[in-house]
Amino acid sequence: MENRAPVVVVMGHIDHGKTTLLDYIRKTKVASSESGLITQHVGAYEVEVKDSKITFIDTPGHEAFSSIRKRGTSMADIAILIIAADESIKPQTREAIFHIKNNNIPYIVAINKIDKPGVNLEKIKNDLAQEEIYLEGRGGDVPYVEISALRGDNIDSLLELILLIAELNELKGDRDTYGQGFIIESQMDPKRGIEATVIIKNGTINKGDKIYTQNTEGKVKILESFKGDKISSASFSSPVKVVGFTVLPNPGEQIFFGNVPEDILEIIKQEEENKCVSQIIGENEKEIIPIISKADVLGSCEALLESLKTLAKKLDVSFYILDSSTGILSEKDVKRMDPKEEVVVLCFRTKTDDYASSCLKQSSAQVFHGNTIYELLTQLEKYIENKEKEPVKELYATIEVLAIFNPVKGNQLVGGEVTKGQVKINSTFEIKREEETIGTGKVLNIQCAKETVKEIGFPNQCGIIIDTKTQIEPKDILEFYSLNK
Numbered sequence: 366m367e368n369r370a371p372v373v374v375v376m377g378h379i380d381h382g383k384t385t386l387l388d389y390i391r392k393t394k395v396a397s398s399e400s401g402l403i404t405q406h407v408g409a410y411e412v413e414v415k416d417s418k419i420t421f422i423d424t425p426g427h428e429a430f431s432s433i434r435k436r437g438t439s440m441a442d443i444a445i446l447i448i449a450a451d452e453s454i455k456p457q458t459r460e461a462i463f464h465i466k467n468n469n470i471p472y473i474v475a476i477n478k479i480d481k482p483g484v485n486l487e488k489i490k491n492d493l494a495q496e497e498i499y500l501e502g503r504g505g506d507v508p509y510v511e512i513s514a515l516r517g518d519n520i521d522s523l524l525e526l527i528l529l530i531a532e533l534n535e536l537k538g539d540r541d542t543y544g545q546g547f548i549i550e551s552q553m554d555p556k557r558g559i560e561a562t563v564i565i566k567n568g569t570i571n572k573g574d575k576i577y578t579q580n581t582e583g584k585v586k587i588l589e590s591f592k593g594d595k596i597s598s599a600s601f602s603s604p605v606k607v608v609g610f611t612v613l614p615n616p617g618e619q620i621f622f623g624n625v626p627e628d629i630l631e632i633i634k635q636e637e638e639n640k641c642v643s644q645i646i647g648e649n650e651k652e653i654i655p656i657i658s659k660a661d662v663l664g665s666c667e668a669l670l671e672s673l674k675t676l677a678k679k680l681d682v683s684f685y686i687l688d689s690s691t692g693i694l695s696e697k698d699v700k701r702m703d704p705k706e707e708v709v710v711l712c713f714r715t716k717t718d719d720y721a722s723s724c725l726k727q728s729s730a731q732v733f734h735g736n737t738i739y740e741l742l743t744q745l746e747k748y749i750e751n752k753e754k755e756p757v758k759e760l761y762a763t764i765e766v767l768a769i770f771n772p773v774k775g776n777q778l779v780g781g782e783v784t785k786g787q788v789k790i791n792s793t794f795e796i797k798r799e800e801e802t803i804g805t806g807k808v809l810n811i812q813c814a815k816e817t818v819k820e821i822g823f824p825n826q827c828g829i830i831i832d833t834k835t836q837i838e839p840k841d842i843l844e845f846y847s848l849n850k
Contacts (some may be wrong), residue, residue, distance in 0.1 A: 369538035370411075370418035370602035372564055373529035374441035376465065378455035381447050382477040387423050388513035390524070409549050409604030410590055411564055419531075420564065422549065437688040440547040440617070441563060443530055444472035450484035450511075453492045462496055471530050474500060474509035475523060480516050487656050527538035529614045538601035544568030544622040548578065548614045549604070551849075552662040557587065557714070563620055569741070570605065571598040573606050573620045577633050585622070609778060613691060616664045646673050647683030654682055654749065655706060657698055658689040662714040665738075666691060669713055674736050680749055693717060694732070699724045707731060709748065711741050742776075756848035762786030764794075764829070764843040773830050776809060777835050780828050787822035788829075788845060797842040804835030 376385045408423045420442055434649055444465045448458060465472050476489055490500055499505020510523045510529070539850045544754055551561035563570075570576075574585045587608035590598050599605045607620075614620065621629060645653070656673065660666045666689045673684050687708065688702050694710060694717040710725075710732040717725070717732065725732060731748055735741035768780040790811055796804045810830040811818050821827045831837070 366537040366539050368532075369536050370420055370485055370526060371442045371534075371536055372420045372422065372440065372566070372602055373443045373445060373527055374422045375445045375447060376461035377447035378449070378452070378457040378461075378587050381449040381452065381455070381458070382514040383423065383447055385449060386445075386475070386477065386512070386520070387421055387700050389514050389517050389520060390421070391788075393787065409564055409591055410603055411602075413522075414528060417528055418602065419524065419527055420604055422564065439468050440533065440549075440566070441470060442528055444470055445475050445527075446472055446633050447475045447477050447514075448493075450476050450478045450489055451481050452805060453489050454496060455484075459496065462498065471534060472507070473526055473530070474498065474507060476509060476511045477514050479511050480513040480519060486511060522622055529557065538567050540569050540600050542568045543625045544570045544574070544620075546622075547619055548616055548618045550616055550662055550664050550811045551610070551613050552795055553613065554608070558706050559583075559613055560606055560608040561610060561614050561620075562591075563605050563607050565599060565601050565603050565605065567601050568623060569600045570596055570622045572596075575625075576607065576609065576620060576622045577625060577630065577644070578610075578614045578618045578620050578755065579633055580618070581610050581614050583610040585609050597646040613663055616705060644682055645794065646670065646684045646686065647677030647681075649677075649683045652682045653685050655685045655687055655702075655708045657687050657701060657708060657710045658695075658713075659698065659710065660689075660691055661715050663691055665713050668738055669711060669741070670683075672742055673760060676742055676746060680746065682749060691715075695723050696720045696724070697791075701726075704726060709733070709745060711735075711737065711745065713741055758846040759849050760785075760844055761847050762788045762823075762845040763793075764788060765844075766837055766838060766839055766841040766843065767826070769837060770828070776830050776832050777837050778830050780826065781843070782826045783821055783823045785823055786845065787820055789820040792845050796833065796837065797844055798840075802832055803841075806831045806833030 375386060387410065390412055399553045410421045410423065412419050412421065446461055450452065474493065476485065476486060479486070479666040490503055493500060498507055500507050508526055510519050510526060511524055512519045523565070544565060546563050546565040549562040550566055551559065554560050570585065570588065572585050572588045576583050576585060585607055586601065589606040589764055590596050591604040603660050621633065636729040649655060658666060658669045660669060670686065670689060677684055688698065693715050694712055699721045706729060708730045710730055712732065712734045714736055733741055735744065763781065763785040764781040765784050766779050766781045770778040770780065772778060788808060788811065790808055792808045794806055794808070795802050796806060808829055809832055813821050813825060
């Protein structure tokens, strides 16, 4: 066993400076290239500090990514809880605190944006105490650093503190054992195949090694450093890109590689697959909206489902997830839809192929595209609100056709039985034949016991003269609807 580099997760509320902090550390401009200035995918980066290495997992701050953040802490050794000095504790700050404490990992509080005028650092520290986070020097043992991620103030102190905590926790690894790590992200590359970003927690991964997760396996065909350089092997705490899976692995899954013992392989094989398909989100049993979710990578699929849970509560609706998967919207996805059903398709950072586009023009499906989850949810919410404003058809009466008589002045005369509700003269109806709507019509006259009446109700038989272009047949059902707002 030998010392290994710490794996660090950065957590906190949106816009509190996570990306800016990592941007400063890596000396790159990640923030400027991201849609909506929100990190949409979990990334992993390795930096060198005083001849030592630190691996950072950049977990997103938007509320849609709570489950990814939860996984982020489980695969990290140390957490940084970043808090903006001008905003203090926010909802996602509390969520981050919950995950950090729940996973029982050491953490550092980074109070950011100290460069802003008028910030009250004492208020931040008091607010933290209200969350049962007691800082060093204030009756507790939680270390903290006051930083400016924008200017770089005290970033070196933060990095040195990370290394100190790593040393105190005696993080160890064995290069010669079978390998073990975590999937950070995965996606399908059209040219190279399935690839995944992996954090190695123990052992060594080599090009040619067999790889195993709970729902896939494969062989390392390509191995790259986080910078994109081709490498032949990598050891613990390194973030690497692996190409060679047979099926997309899920973010947060454990990965094993090399000469994995048979008893470990048996446990892996017995694990249930974790696929997000065919599920109901929400508690409203009357208002259920079918959804197909397509995204560029699996982490985004999961984030979309998390967002739909929040939206379902907000709008008091339920979503029936027909499928949640990666890749373009294709023929396979279209075949999942009932052409008459208003399925909603959410396409996050992905496209629709030509065949699917042609089929969708002839269906009732609603397709929304977006580069941020917020953009997609805004379209979906507007669609649901407009849908609720539309008049709702409510079935109030039905007549079963029993016999056909001679036409009356070009109109049809039929005999039938009222099987539900009451029917009045001038009522309109839909004609159902074997549960399929084949036409519409209007009641011109109603006769009961050889007398003309204005209305007739269940369970009477009657003769009715109707105006319709559809030829009525016995056993047809006439359905009468009202429109309710």
